Amino acid sequence: MKTVYFVVPCYNEQEVLPETSKRLLEKIDSLILQNKISEDSRIVFVDDGSRDSTYSIMRELHKQNSKFCAIKLSRNQGHQNALLSGLMTVRGKCDAAISLDADLQDDINAIDEFVDRFNEGYDVVYGVRSSRKKDTAFKRITAQGFYKLMLFFGVEMVYNHADYRLMSARALDALSDFKEVNLFLRGIVPLVGFKSTTVEYERHERFAGTSKYPLKKMIAFAIDGITSFSIKPIRMVFSVGVIILICSILVLLYSLIQWILGRTVAGWTTIVASIWALGSIQLLSLGIVGEYVGKIYKEVKARPRFTIEEALF
Numbered sequence: 001m002k003t004v005y006f007v008v009p010c011y012n013e014q015e016v017l018p019e020t021s022k023r024l025l026e027k028i029d030s031l032i033l034q035n036k037i038s039e040d041s042r043i044v045f046v047d048d049g050s051r052d053s054t055y056s057i058m059r060e061l062h063k064q065n066s067k068f069c070a071i072k073l074s075r076n077q078g079h080q081n082a083l084l085s086g087l088m089t090v091r092g093k094c095d096a097a098i099s100l101d102a103d104l105q106d107d108i109n110a111i112d113e114f115v116d117r118f119n120e121g122y123d124v125v126y127g128v129r130s131s132r133k134k135d136t137a138f139k140r141i142t143a144q145g146f147y148k149l150m151l152f153f154g155v156e157m158v159y160n161h162a163d164y165r166l167m168s169a170r171a172l173d174a175l176s177d178f179k180e181v182n183l184f185l186r187g188i189v190p191l192v193g194f195k196s197t198t199v200e201y202e203r204h205e206r207f208a209g210t211s212k213y214p215l216k217k218m219i220a221f222a223i224d225g226i227t228s229f230s231i232k233p234i235r236m237v238f239s240v241g242v243i244i245l246i247c248s249i250l251v252l253l254y255s256l257i258q259w260i261l262g263r264t265v266a267g268w269t270t271i272v273a274s275i276w277a278l279g280s281i282q283l284l285s286l287g288i289v290g291e292y293v294g295k296i297y298k299e300v301k302a303r304p305r306f307t308i309e310e311a312l313f
């Protein structure tokens with residue numbers, strides 16, 4: 001039987017932890033009872049430098065029941081890093097890890113299906129929201145805009161999937177080869193590859209506490225997502241340069257015609273033509289420099305060049 005660890009990043013979640021831990025324990029116990037996962041399965045909370053009593057609750061839980069584990073980060077390092085620290089800590093201890101939020105907005109009943117898919121041989125199971133009815137209109141619109149934007153910039157992501165997913169031991173191993181500091185897990189996990197599938201679920205409202213993702217963090221998250229995956233913005237500079245170059249040729253022709261027709265004051269033609277020409281040359285040069293910066297950026301990330309799924313000799 002497979003050992004499955006639940007990994008739950010928590011930041012100032014004292015209002016939700018007592019209820020969350022209760023429900024997760026029920027879930028894990030029922031899965032164990034149904035012989036779907038092994039007795040060694042655990043619930044791992046990661047305290048992302050909370051300033052409230054989150055960690056003391058975790059410690060208490062661990063004392064009461066050894067199924068609860070706790071990791072405390074030295075300071076608030078953000079959701080993505082907290083999640084990664086949990087996943088990398090349980091790597092090697094389990095056959096699969098399921099990541100989920102502390103507020104249980106993601107329906108934990110989907111976990112049964114996650115485990116079924118995993119037992120069928122899938123390495124990555126993405127939880128996908130079937131509808132966003134329960135989200136505020138603002139969150140819904142911004143989130144959808146975000147997916148569209150990411151798609152436009154060529155970042156491969158699973159639509160309507162947040163960080164609610166199961167990853168097998170070997171998928172976690174492959175993930176650990178991604179050493180990048182600007183972490184955007186939703187973009188990285190599809191790059192890891194392996195056999196994957198999706199499971200749909202209803203997204204609930206947060207049952208207590210407040211969102212730890214205010215608009216400011218959401219925008220930072222989106223910018224991080226784009227800039228850690230795409231060099232398209234750099235290419236756009238070059239494209240704009242080309243467009244301006246074409247414009248400057250047209251402007252040159254226009255001003256020459258005006259000059260020939262004698263409809264200009266002295267010096268106008270040269271000034272107008274040189275403004276456009278210089279503008280386009282500058283943009284093109286920036287684009288060229290950017291192209292090299294883009295290459296450096298890719299090298300610096302040092303992403304794995306390949307991940308082997310199976311080899312037969």
Ligand code: UDP
Pocket residue numbers: 008009010011012013048076077078079080082100101102103105210211212213
């Ligand atoms: N979280 C975290 N560190 C942070 C911010 C959030 O570990 O700096 C956790 C938080 O405790 C929760 C999850 O990330 O378990 C998602 O946060 P939240 O539910 O507030 O986001 P939303 O659902 O509003 O997008």
Ligand code: MG
Pocket residue numbers: 101103105206211
């Ligand atoms: Mg939430």
